[in-house]
Structures are given as C-alpha cells and as structure tokens.
Amino acid sequence: MNTILEINHLSKKYKDITAVDDLSFSVNSGDVYGFLGQNGAGKSTTIRMMLTLIEPTSGEIKIFGKLLHENRHEILSKIGAVIERPDLYKYLTAYENLKLFAKMSNVHVTHKLLMDQLDMVGLADRSESKVKTYSQGMKQRLGIGIALVHNPDLIILDEPTNGLDPLGIADIRNLILKLSTEMGKTVVVSSHLLSEIELIANRMIVIHKGKKIVEGFVKDLLDPSKTLVEIETTDNEFAKSVLKNSAFAPMIVDNNDKLHLTMNKTEISTLIKIMVESNVQIIAVTPRHSLEDYFLNLTKTA
Amino acid sequence: MWHLLQIELFKISKRPRTYIAFAAIAAIVLIFQFAFKADGESYMNLMMQNIQDNFELDKSKAINGYFMCYIILNTLLVQVPILVALIAGDAISGEANMGTLRLLLTKPISRTQLLLVKFFASFIFTVVLLIWMAMIALFLSMAIFGVDDMLIFRAKGEESQILQITKDDILWRYFAAFGYAAIALTVIAALSILLSVFAENSIGPIVATVCIVIFFTIVSNLNVPIIDKNVKPYLFTSYLVGWKGFFYIGINDDGQPIKGSIENWGAIRKSLSILLAHIALFLGIAIAAFRKKDILS
Numbered sequence A: 001m002n003t004i005l006e007i008n009h010l011s012k013k014y015k016d017i018t019a020v021d022d023l024s025f026s027v028n029s030g031d032v033y034g035f036l037g038q039n040g041a042g043k044s045t046t047i048r049m050m051l052t053l054i055e056p057t058s059g060e061i062k063i064f065g066k067l068l069h070e071n072r073h074e075i076l077s078k079i080g081a082v083i084e085r086p087d088l089y090k091y092l093t094a095y096e097n098l099k100l101f102a103k104m105s106n107v108h109v110t111h112k113l114l115m116d117q118l119d120m121v122g123l124a125d126r127s128e129s130k131v132k133t134y135s136q137g138m139k140q141r142l143g144i145g146i147a148l149v150h151n152p153d154l155i156i157l158d159e160p161t162n163g164l165d166p167l168g169i170a171d172i173r174n175l176i177l178k179l180s181t182e183m184g185k186t187v188v189v190s191s192h193l194l195s196e197i198e199l200i201a202n203r204m205i206v207i208h209k210g211k212k213i214v215e216g217f218v219k220d221l222l223d224p225s226k227t228l229v230e231i232e233t234t235d236n237e238f239a240k241s242v243l244k245n246s247a248f249a250p251m252i253v254d255n256n257d258k259l260h261l262t263m264n265k266t267e268i269s270t271l272i273k274i275m276v277e278s279n280v281q282i283i284a285v286t287p288r289h290s291l292e293d294y295f296l297n298l299t300k301t302a
Numbered sequence B: 001m002w003h004l005l006q007i008e009l010f011k012i013s014k015r016p017r018t019y020i021a022f023a024a025i026a027a028i029v030l031i032f033q034f035a036f037k038a039d040g041e042s043y044m045n046l047m048m049q050n051i052q053d054n055f056e057l058d059k060s061k062a063i064n065g066y067f068m069c070y071i072i073l074n075t076l077l078v079q080v081p082i083l084v085a086l087i088a089g090d091a092i093s094g095e096a097n098m099g100t101l102r103l104l105l106t107k108p109i110s111r112t113q114l115l116l117v118k119f120f121a122s123f124i125f126t127v128v129l130l131i132w133m134a135m136i137a138l139f140l141s142m143a144i145f146g147v148d149d150m151l152i153f154r155a156k157g158e159e160s161q162i163l164q165i166t167k168d169d170i171l172w173r174y175f176a177a178f179g180y181a182a183i184a185l186t187v188i189a190a191l192s193i194l195l196s197v198f199a200e201n202s203i204g205p206i207v208a209t210v211c212i213v214i215f216f217t218i219v220s221n222l223n224v225p226i227i228d229k230n231v232k233p234y235l236f237t238s239y240l241v242g243w244k245g246f247f248y249i250g251i252n253d254d255g256q257p258i259k260g261s262i263e264n265w266g267a268i269r270k271s272l273s274i275l276l277a278h279i280a281l282f283l284g285i286a287i288a289a290f291r292k293k294d295i296l297s
Helices: A041-050 A072-074 A094-104 A111-120 A136-148 A168-180 A194-200 A236-244 A263-276 A293-299 B002-016 B018-047 B065-088 B093-098 B111-145 B171-197 B203-218 B225-230 B242-247 B265-292
Strands: A001-013 A017-028 A031-037 A059-064 A079-083 A154-160 A185-190 A205-210 A209-215 A227-233 A260-263 A283-286 B150-156 B159-165
Touching: A001 A185, A001 B111, A017 A041, A017 A059, A017 A154, A017 A185, A017 A209, A017 B018, A031 A041, A031 A168, A041 A059, A041 A079, A041 A094, A041 A154, A041 A185, A079 A168, A094 A136, A094 B002, A111 A136, A136 A154, A136 A168, A136 B159, A168 A185, A194 B002, A205 B002, A227 A263, A236 A260, A236 A263, A260 A263, A263 A283, A263 B203, A293 B171, B018 B065, B018 B111, B065 B111, B065 B150, B065 B203, B065 B242, B093 B171, B093 B203, B111 B171, B111 B265, B171 B203, B171 B242, B171 B265, B242 B265
Parallel strands: A031 A185, A031 A205, A079 A154, A154 A185
Antiparallel strands: A001 A017, A001 A059, A205 A209, A227 A260, A227 A283, B150 B159
C-alpha cells in the first residue's frame, strides 16, 4: 500500500510552549485516518503544518513521496482541506464561493461541475443563497464541497463536526464514508471525540500534549480484549531494544518518556519476564485497560 | 496571477463596504458644488481679501469647472487616504478575521502571489476611485460651472501668489495630477497592506494607517528648521500633495505664465521617486513578514 503522508519527528515550539513534540506517523492510500486528541493536544497545529500554514520548528513532512517545503505548489494542488469552521465569504452565494475557490485551484470551471459539486454536498437547491444565511452544518458541507472541487487525492478535515447538531454530525460522517468507500479518497480527519473516529476511521493516532500516545488500526486499538500498557524504565532505549527483538516488537508504540504497547492482558506477565531476564530496570508497568478508558481518563484530567 | 486578480476584484466589487468610498466622495463633491453654485462669491471674497484692492477680477468667471475641481481636490485628497485604507487595510487582516485566509493559503498559490494580488487590487481600486473623483469633481463641475481660465491661490513662503492658467492649458494638468495622486494614494494602500499582515481584524490596520497619515501630515506641516531639514524629506506625507506642482505654471522673465510649462519638474520627479520608493519598501517588508507568518486565525 502506498504511503501518502509521512510525518517524521515533527515539532513546533512557540517560545516556551511545545505544541507538537517529535511526532511521527504515516497515512496510507485509501485510509480514513483518525487524528484523535483532546482540545489543545496539537492536532490543529500538526494539520496546519501539513498545509504549510505553520512553519515547523523541526522535522519533515512528505506528501505523495515528496518533501512538502520543496514541492508546496504541486502537493497543495492535490490536497483538499477544511480547517476547523470553514468561514467562507458571507457576502457571496454558495455558487460564487465554490467558483472562486475552484478557480484558485486551477480547475476548469463549468456550471455543471459546480452544480454537481453542490449537489454532492446537498446544497444544489440553495446554490444562489448568500452564505450568511447558511446554518453551520451547511457551511461545513460547502467547505467540504470546496475542498473536493479540484478532485484531490488527499482530503484533510480538521474537526469537521465541531459545532454541529447530531443530524449535521451524521451528515458529515456519511459524507466522509462516501468519500472513502465510493470515491476511494484518502482522508485524514481530526476529532476530540473517540466515538466519531471509531465510526469513520480504519486507522488512527492518539496524541496528547503534542506527543504520540498510540497509533494503529482502529479495530485493534479499540478491541476490548486489548490493553494499552505503559512502561517506565530507567533506560527506555535499552528496554525498547530488548522488546524489539521479541514477539512484542509489533506492539510497541514509540514515545519519548515512556513505552506504550497494545496487547492482551494475559501477555503482560510474559512481557515483564522478558524485560527482567534482560536486566531492564523497571520502574512501573501500568495497564490502561482499553484505549477508550485511557482516552477518557486523559480528557478528565485535562 | 491574472485570474487571481480577477477573483480579488470580484470580491471587492461584491462587498458593500467598497461603495462607501464612492458614496462619500459623491456626497462631499455635490455639497461643494451646491455651496459654490449658491454662494461662491463669498468664498472668492474671502480668498482675495488681501489683494482685491490691487487686482481686478470677474468673480463669476473665476468660479468655473476647473477652479471647482482644484478646490475639491485640495479638500478631498486629504480624506481619500482614509477611503483607500478602508479597502487596503482589510486585505489580509479581513481574510484572517473571516477565517478565509487559512483556506486561501491551502490553495496552490504562493504567499507572495497572494500579497501582490491584494496590492494590485488595492491599486486598481484606488485608480477607479480617482476616476470616479475625476468624473464628478472635474467633468460634472465643468458641466455645471462651465470652463474658463483658472486662478490658483498659492502661499509661497511669506507671500501669497495668484497664478492664472489659460483654459486650453488646464486639462492635461488634471490628468497628470490624477496620475500623481494615484501613486501617492498607492503608498497609503501599501502601508495599509503592510499593517494588515500583522493584524487579525480589519479595524486595527485601518485605524493605524489613518493615525500614521495624520501624525506624519502634522509633522510634515510643522515649520521648524530642524524638522524641515532632517525629518520632512523622509516622510511620504510631505509628498502627498505634490500633485499641485502640475498647476504651478512656469513664469518668464516678464512675469508672464508660459503655456504648457511647469515651474519645477525636478521637484515632481523627486517626489514621485520617493513615493515609489516608499511603495517598494512597504511592500517588501509586507511580503517578507507574510512569508514568515504562522497562520493561526
């Protein structure tokens, strides 16, 4: 499977604040990739760096196999994005907004193309209404229409369901699923709601305070029989090297301060045994029960 | 870049705010024209109170379309920078405020391109505004008051001077003056765009531009030798009214005006160069800052 997006050791610092801290992950072609974290976790900062809105302090971003900062023009022409609320030109109609952004994306604009696009997001009958008369849900759908008008290969949606009522949330969710299943698009979607990501994504990453907590397939990470185990040792690098040579290697989630692994509860004793036999000095092994509990706990303590 | 400029002009044309400037100019000009039509002689008496004992003048002929336009420009070209700032000051900050800046910058266009497009759109707006001014302040005044030779009242040092320009030697001076005004007002547009880069709402850069223009204009009008020599030459506001130079007609040794001449071409050229340098400076800083800016709005 092709890697569409590759983030390597990405960091963003604002004076004393580290918004994104040594973040690495990758997204494959055809994925609906969930980007999960509580508010302020660093999701929007990461997404803005992926769209060249924010300059990273360090690290690299590769999209479609090319470095973003060296191929900005080419890469952005193949990306569609909605960042938080899509605030559009309120004094223009939906049709005019769509036409304007389509032209900016170098699309050969035809009336049919624009109307088809508006039809796809369910706004064809309100195409001539000014955007200032639109509900938040309609603006969100128009934003997605704008993101899709140039037929991008990668779609990035930052908190697309924020501020929507349950019906609006379901609309957007169905639209994302349609993009993936019917149109074969790769979608990166961020949210602070695990339940949202669970319903639409096949792979996901959880970040907290700018750091990666866990990454993997949604079905594995949310499997109730699986446990997220947090290990703290005197020398995490050594512990990691020991585990990398064991059957636990695929379960390791890289993290700077601590090691995280997703595994069955029954495997924890074997894990400890391997580390003790290899002289790893263990400080703590903390099972987190399930990703859902862990994420809820993060949210509560925030 | 041309299609981006078209998009920008389309957006400007669709905004109700754009038309405030045109309405404001029309209102002021029409009030002037009404006032002078009703009681222009009182104004002329006031202007000529020091010299009417030794200067014969047919006041009904002196108040003509050309003279009216000169009076209006003298007044309006102080206010028009505010109207230009209203549009240019909104260029980047307005997009940030609306939340559309982040959407624009995820499109395959460079930040330099976007800023230049905003600048050219502001320039075109300024030119259109001046054409509107020319239509109602010059051509409408010509229609209402007729045309004749024009008198210019000029304060030159301690002296007051009256210059007379024949009616067949005036129109080209107005075209040149409007061209100069376009450059002068583009400095205001460039300054507004520069300030706009650093703001997240439109009010800040618009108010800041107006404050800077007012402050520098006051400094430019201070008659203190140390400021005259060391400060004024570097302030763009010292050159905003340089368009008047096109009406300061050259005088021959007999004290007669020389048709088609200008008293000091060199001063006009120097003023234009300084204004253009200011445009380049403001725009250069704006581009450098915008390219580095993290878009957090």
